[in-house]
Amino acid sequence: QVQLVESGGGLVQPGSSLRLSCAASGRMSETMSEIYSMGWFRQAPGKEREFVATVSKRRNTYSNDFAKGRFTISRDNTGTTIYLQMNDLRPEDTAVYYCAAGPYITYYNRPTGYDYWGQGTQVTVSS
Numbered sequence: 001q002v003q004l005v006e007s008g009g010g011l012v013q014p015g016s017s018l019r020l021s022c023a024a025s026g027r028m029s030e031t032m033s034e035i036y037s038m039g040w041f042r043q044a045p046g047k048e049r050e051f052v053a054t055v056s057k058r059r060n061t062y063s064n065d066f067a068k069g070r071f072t073i074s075r076d077n078t079g080t081t082i083y084l085q086m087n088d089l090r091p092e093d094t095a096v097y098y099c100a101a102g103p104y105i106t107y108y109n110r111p112t113g114y115d116y117w118g119q120g121t122q123v124t125v126s127s
Helices: 028-034
Strands: 002-007 010-012 018-026 037-043 050-056 061-063 071-075 081-086 095-102 121-125
Touching: 002 095, 018 028, 018 037, 018 095, 018 121, 037 071, 037 081, 050 071, 050 081, 050 095, 061 071
Parallel strands: 010 121
Antiparallel strands: 002 018, 018 081, 037 050, 037 095, 050 061, 071 081, 095 121
């Protein structure tokens, strides 16, 4: 079983930056195979969960179009922690951001492509 814990959300003004973190834990011999892909989704009130970005164990990255040029996903050397650096935040980025992990990369942009989810961290962009 893999546990994911997010941190780094908050209330910021438009144009600001935030960095989200997500740490995976569990029995390491099993965990690493279960978290081949780790990524971020977001969900705003009344909307469906939306893919943001993902990174594979090989450090290949994939991002939604709205994230390109503003958001950067990365993964640390241990492979168990990922980050989402968000710059030039806009009010429409307001959402709960969820960390997700799974053993495959095939369906990286679909919630069903991931087996494990964190509790979510709120990001609010408002003046």
